[in-house]
Amino acid sequence: MKRFSIQRLCAIIIKEFIQMKRDRLTFAMIVAIPLLQLILFGYAINSNPKYLPTAVMSSDQSAFTRRFIRSLQDTTYFRVVSLPKSEAMAQKLLRTNRAQFVLNIPSDFSRDLIRGKRPSLLLTVDTTDSMAAANAIAASNILTKDVFDHLLTGALSYLRPTPPPFNLIIHAKYNPELITQYNIVPGLIGVVLTMTMVIITALAMTREVERGTMESLLATPARPLEVMLGKVIPYIIVGYLQLFLILGAAYFVFRIPAEGSLFLLCCAALPFIAANLSVGVMFSTAAKNQLQATQMSIFFFLPSILLSGFMFPFYGMPVWAQKIGSILPLTYFLRMTRGILLKGNTLADAWPNIWPIILFMIIALFVGVMRYRQTLD
Amino acid sequence: MSSDYIIDVQNLCKSFGDKEVVHRVNLQVKSGEIFGFLGPNGSGKTTTIRMICGLLKPTSGEGHCLGYDIIKDAYQIKKEVGYMTQQFSLYEDLTIRENLEFTGRVYQLKNYKTLVNEALENLGLIGRQNQLTGTLSGGWKRRLALAGAMLHQPKLLLLDEPTAGVDPKARRQFWNEIHELSERGITTLVSTHYMDEAERCHRLAYIAYGSLLATGTIPDVIKNAGLTMWVVSGENLNKLANQLRELPAIEQVTVFGKELHVVGTDKKALANAIKPFQKKPYTWEEELATLEDVFISLVGKAKDNFYLIKN
Incomplete structure (x- = not known):
């Protein structure tokens, strides 16, 4: 019932x-x-942002620096939006969100490079948004390995980096383009x-x-x-x-x-x-x-x-x-x-x-x- | 259980938390009668009705409704009772016909389409059957709700304040319908706080503060209350009313337009108390107490008892 x-x-x-x-x-x-x-x-x-605004303060104009800047942009993560004249101007761009990266190229970078003195480039990153910067940082890291490869020929070939003792092959599966x-x-x-x-x-x-x-x-x-x-x-x-x-x-x-x-x-x-x-x-x-x-x-x-x-x-x-x-x-x-x-x-x-x-x-x-x-x- | 009674409950109690809202209520309703259930707001009328139709489980007490145990056979009671809630509780966003058809299907009526058509004919709503229920006037909503409660042809109707907020003409119409149903042998338990409606019931019960104070036919209730009432007419009644209220033998003094109702329990003491005022310009006449006087007196006494127990 x-x-x-x-x-x-x-x-x-x-x-x-x-x-x-x-x-x-x-x-x-x-x-x-x-x-x-x-x-x-x-x-x-988009959790993989590209073309992030970048400022470049270069005190050294050479084939090497031009090459580096072009390669940086070719990673698709960086877009040069400004060329500040002073350190203070560069910092202001970062502070006011007009640039997320500032690349500092010292005046004797090319000279020291050729002399084998292992000079440094400084990439200052606004990491308030850590997610936005992570992929760009990773992409810029890879550049050091081979960015100057075709410039370092002939007399400069001694500057070529030695290949690492082993290879790590990364295979991005299911969504290779992220x-x-x-x-x-x-x-x-x-x-x-x-x-x-x-x-x-x-x-x-x-x-x-x-x-x-x-x-x-x-x-x-x-x-x-x-x-x-x-x-x-x-x-x-x-x-x-x-x-x-x-x-x-x-x-x-x-x-x-x-x-x-x-x-x-x-x-x-x-x-x-x-x-x-x-x-x-x-x-x-x-x-x-x-x-x-x-x-x-x-x-x-x-x-x-x-x-x-x-x-x-x-x-x-x-x-x-x-x-x-x-x-x-x-x-x-x-x-x-x-x-x-x-x-x-x-x-x-x-x-x-x-x-x-x-x-x-x-x-x-x-x-x-x-x-x-x-x-x- | 006694088969003479459609509703027969003993010592029904209901507590919500530690608050007892119904206290030892006994009710017997005979087949075919219209039983009025009266009491002020919040006195436990709705709770009692809900216990009778199986919606609420009593904290203690027992009883039968239509021969079914109100605790064990709630499902059977629901099938055979027509219950009309205090609040209008048809679906306002359904049309008149859709509401009745829904009721028909939920009660598993085989020929519900015919029954709905008949109900619509009787109500005179056949032409408005596709109107949204929410757009009906208060009186029509009540009549539709009654038709919905009657659709499965129950032998017992439980109506919880069916005419609250309805205009006098619609109320009269509503009560005529209840009397017609009664002639067809349908028993009705109806709660109300209108006195004129109480007078249209065969028998009634009065509840206040969760306790039943009186039951019986209207003359019985009035007789059992044992009240003596004097009706005073004349000028300046308000002044007289204030003077009379000071006297301990007089229980209540109520102004009804150009008359004053003076009520007391002790006939002799009352007669003595009013003696000094029985002169011009007032005329005094002893009359039978009305239902309203009885109820006001009952509530007054119940209130005193209620606070005595509480403190």
Whole structure:
């Protein structure tokens, strides 16, 4: 007699869809958030910045110095924007953000070079933003090895550096050109789903409490699991719409390669969507009104975006932060989507990232159903 | 349990934290009657109704509703009771028809489309069935909520302040509908704080500070209160009222327009107390106390008891 009823479940699903259709703001959120994030993260963010403003203060004009400056620009990380006349002027450029690098070439650089006195060049770097400078510094380091190779011929060949005793071959795999979008856009799928799924369900449930309709819903024979599934299923469909929207943009706009199976990705997305919806339901059982529900969603969203490895490298975090990150479903989902899209992961490869999401979902759903107030106490 | 009673609860108590909001309430409602449930705001009416229909678990006490145990068979009670909440609780962003159809589906009614059509016909809302519910007036919302609560044809209706904030004409219409349902054998428990509505009930119960103070038919309640009331008419009644309030034998003095109701429990002491004032320009007449006088007196006494227990 207390059996689960498909008819009652459908009743709630139909109602939920009608309400979603009429609520323009929610509908806008469903479509606008993925688009906005795609544009912002996809086009605006670049963790490998190039053509950084550089000032060169040279007191020595020779074939060597001209060669060095040209090679520096050829790395694509440096762009000479200014030639200050004095040290004070150069420092001012750094202070006022008009240059991120100042290259100092001493007056007797070429002379000392030829005499084999191993002269120094000074590259002063504004490292307030350490991330922006890191790749440029690495690129400039390599220059010392062979920048003057074709100038040091004939009589000057004694100045050629001796080759190192062994070679280290570096093979940048999966994203050899270090294109930021390759990392960000697949990650965005998870971020957008986390953001919208949690908040939309949390709001949908609390709205019933706030408007007083929960009391009549509780007074009907509808059972807690029916109400919960009835609320969750429409948003699973919404989640898939968002997934397809971002996948489409990834493929057609950002040309992200799809090395693995898209079908696998879509299947594996289900537990992730459900996990986030369950978190929303869980929050709604604790929130008294829609404002509280929103606040709780942000509390979940912030660690998700910061500690999952979406914005900052996961292995760069201290152990305690990695541990928090290891609880969040987004962490695993990011590895899984990147793995499938960029590395061509198969189900067997992706499984270590799928089961933690399923586990999280089961726990969140269980807590949600337990906490859901069948009675109003 | 007794099969004569549709609702039969004993010693219902409910506490939220350490605050007891319902204290040992006994209620018996007979089949087919309209039972009025009265009391000031925050007296525990809504909590009691929620316990009867299985929405809240009583802290202690027991009872039956439609023959089902209110603690164990909450699910069955929900299926067979029509409950209309105090707050309007249909979906405002659904149309009139969508709301009723939703109710029909949730109650798993096989022929819900026909039932919804009938309900819309009866309400006279068939022409406005696609209007958003949120745009209806207060009175219409109440009637629609009643139709929603009646859709699954329950034998018992629980109405929690169904006419709060509704204009007199709509209220009368609403009550006519309840009487029609009663003639068809449907039992109604209705909470209200309008006296004129109390007078349209077959029997009533009065609750204040979580405790039941009186139950019975209107004449019973008035008789059991044992009040004596004098009605004074004349000039300058406010001045007289202030003088009378000083006298210990007089429990309450209330001004009703051009009349003054002077009420006391001890008939003799009251007669002695008013003697010096029974002269021109006032005319004094002894009358039967009204329901309102009885309730005001009951609440006054309950309040004293309540603070005695608390302190």
